[in-house]
Amino acid sequence: MNTKNVTVVIGEDDDGHALLVRKNLERVGFSGAFVRLRDGREVLEYFTGDPPPAAALRNTLLLLDINMPQMDGIEALRRLRANPATARLPVIMLTTTDSPREVARCYELGCNMYMTKPVVYEHFVDAIARLGSFLAVVRVPTDAAD
Amino acid sequence: MLRNLSVRRKGLLVLALPLVVATLVLAVLHDIGRSLDRSLRWALHSQQVLTTIEQATSELVAIHGENLQLALIGVSENEFQIQDRVDAARAALARLAQLLADNREQTDLLREFAPRVEALLTDLVETHQVLRDGDLKPGSTRSAENDRRLLDVTRIADDLRVGERRLQLERFEQVARLGKQRSIALVAGGALFLVGGVWLGWRLLHSMIRRMLVVRENVQHLADDEELAPPIPARDEIGQIDLAVHRMVRALRSQRSDNEMFIYSVSHDLRSPLVNLQGFGKELEAAAAELRALLDTGDADEAGRERVRRIVTEEMPEALAFIDLAVQRQSRIIDSLLSLSRAGRVEYRWDDIDLGQCLDSLAAQYRRAEGGLELTLASLPSVRGDRDALERLFDNLLGNAVKYLDPARAGRIEVGARDEGNGNVVVFVRDNGVGIEPQDLDRVFLPFTRLAGGEGEGIGLSLVRRVVDRHHGSIWIESDPGVGTTVFVRLPTARPASAR
Incomplete structure (x- = not known):
């Protein structure tokens, strides 16, 4: 799959974690763009504020850490899903703990995947490949909306 | 109603109620016993009356019989002491008067009886004297006259006896009736005492045991971490x-x-x-x-x-x-x-701590460290606590207030207190910082919780809460995002000087 046109947006407060995700994705052959955001508010602003969200949404994959200050990943996910413009954005939740309650809550709110840190990047690539077909699907309505 | 009585009162009730019943039964029995005694005494009294009447008349008959013997065969027993007989008869009369004093009917009869007996006695003594002296001619009417009068006297004596017998009979009937009443009272009272006492005791014991079993079950549930039965509806x-x-x-x-x-x-x-x-x-x-x-x-x-x-x-x-x-x-x-x-874990050294003094040096440190910070201390009371722990507590609160000040405006922190008057004082630390979002207010006391922009490990307020808990106080926060935050700490006031 060609990932050149894909943008990975990562909402993560820990600099080390964000850097590791980026390095490892690049190591396994990801060649798209990265956007680093530090908390839930920045994530929401990125997708719903200026510039117009449609551009931000095209070929975009969101990696969301759950534990963040200001607004945590779960709240950000809930608000993204509540907004029709961002309701179908592919979202992978990242967390250090795999409490079953939290996993259930994330899937309930409509995340596409849930991954526990430290991430096994081989799985991660598979996941992105699977989401790739999903990206292809969501691109159509996004383009139509342009 | 019963189940809201305290166990102590229930115990007293179980003890007292049968005692009250027993006392009542005993009182009734005692009353009946006294009536019974009285009736028996009166029955005996009647018996005495009857015997005394018998005595009086028998003495008369004896003297008359002696006279007749003298008159017929002229022989008298040497030992016959007429004066003894007369005295005995008179004594009997006197006793009768005493015994019948309270009975009008019998007293009336006695008034008829006594003079006649007295007169007859006089005549009989006289006749006896005459006969002794041998002056009386055979066939004299004196004996016949005495016969008639004696008959008259015995007739009145019979009336007296009949009256007394009737009374005696009534009294015996009374005794029998009271005896029966006593038996009934004894059986009924005993039954009431036993059945009532046992019933009440059993009922209270049963209800207590049943509820104690619920409590035991609940404690077991607590141990097993299961759901508890609903609270039992009793306030004992x-x-x-x-x-x-x-x-x-x-x-x-x-x-x-x-x-x-x-x-x-x-x-x-x-x-x-x-x-x-x-x-x-x-x-x-x-x-x-x-x-x-x-x-x-x-x-x-x-x-x-x-x-x-x-x-x-x-x-x-x-x-x-x-x-x-x-x-x-x-x-x-x-x-x-x-x-x-x-x-x-650390052991506290309890003392009366002057908060004003304690906070003065802390405030000075913060003023030195933060240029342009306006930190005001109102007059602060003394509280009961551990100096080190309290210093750590206020160090954390002031540190938080400083850390979350709004960079957009001059920082202002105010520490004050109000006495609640019930042995507690509420100290507050108010800042004009960034404030806390309502959804974050309930988790700020959890360890490792950092709010936006916070540094450190997020341990401060959970430390503060431990210190407050160990001082048997409480802590709460009011905050207006964008306006400021006030942390309230309730602490026990220092003991008054007189109590030391």
């Missing part, structure tokens, strides 16, 4: 124990959920640096592998040398810096955990 000691068990379970569950939250955040916070340690460790590994590969190629070209330079001067130091940060972070977390556990 057992009900209070049950309520206490329910309260304990609520407190334990809330504490456990706090603990779970705590463990969750600690494990999250401990794992976060671990991810960096592991990830950047692997980065170093990858860098080493790449360097090895570049070395293996022998003479490296320009691009290869550039790559080695990049790895050694940029990528490896970067990875090492993140590893160092992660180690520092882990170490800080562990220090925080230790200080948190120490806050609950």
Whole structure:
């Protein structure tokens, strides 16, 4: 799959974690763009504020850490899903703990995947490949909306 | 109604009610016994009356019989002492008068009887004297006259006897009736005492045992961590124990959920640096592998040398810096955990602490450290507590207030107090900082909770809460996002000088 046109947006407060995700994705052959955001508010602003969200949404994959200050990943996910413009954005939740309650809550709110840190990047690539077909699907309505 | 009585009162009731019944029964029995005694005494009295009448008349008959014997055969027994007989008859009369004094009917009869007896006695004595002296001619009418009068006297005596017998009969009937009443009272009272006492005792005991079993079950449920039966609807000691068990379970569950939250955040916070340690460790590994590969190629070209330079001067130091940060972070977390556990463990030295004095030096430190900070202390009371712990508490509160000041305006922090008058004082620390969002207010006391912009391990307020708990106080926060935050701490006031 060609990932050149894909943008990975990562909402993560820990600099080390964000850097590791980026390095490892690049190591396994990801060649798209990265956007680093530090908390839930920045994530929401990125997708719903200026510039117009449609551009931000095209070929975009969101990696969301759950534990963040200001607004945590779960709240950000809930608000993204509540907004029709961002309701179908592919979202992978990242967390250090795999409490079953939290996993259930994330899937309930409509995340596409849930991954526990430290991430096994081989799985991660598979996941992105699977989401790739999903990206292809969501691109159509996004383009139509342009 | 019964079940809301305290166990002590129930016990008293079980003791007292049968005692009251027994006392009533005894009183009734005593009353009947007294009536019975009286009736018996009166029956005996009647018997005495009858005997005395008999005595009186028999003396008359005896004297008359002696006279007749003298008159007929002229012989008298030498031993016959007429005066003794007369005295006995008179004594009997006197006793009769006494015995019948309270009975009008019989007294009337006695008034008829006594003079006649007296007159007859006089005549009989006279006749006896005449006969003794041998002056009386045979066939004299004196004997016949005495016969008639004696008959007359015995007829009245008979009337007296009949009256007294009737009375005696009535009295015996009374005795029989009272005896029967006594038996009934004894049996009925005894039955009431036994059945009532046993019934009441059993009922109270049964209800107490039943509820105690519920409490025992609840304690067992508590031990087994199961759902409790609903609180038992009684306000006595057992009900209070049950309520206490329910309260304990609520407190334990809330504490456990706090603990779970705590463990969750600690494990999250401990794992976060671990991810960096592991990830950047692997980065170093990858860098080493790449360097090895570049070395293996022998003479490296320009691009290869550039790559080695990049790895050694940029990528490896970067990875090492993140590893160092992660180690520092882990170490800080562990220090925080230790200080948190120490806050609950260290022994307090209880004393009266002058908060004004305690906070003056703290405030001075903060004023020195933060230029332009307006920190005002109102007059502060003395409280009962541990100096070190209280200093740590207010150091944390002031530190938080300073840390979350709004950079957009001049910082203002105010410390004040109000006496609640019930042995407690509420101290407040008010700032004009960024404030706390309502959804964050309930988790600020959890360890490892940092709010926006916060640094450190997020342990401060959970330390503060431990200190407050150990002072048997309470703490709460009011906050208006964008306006400021006020933290209230309720502490016990110092003991008055007179109590020392």
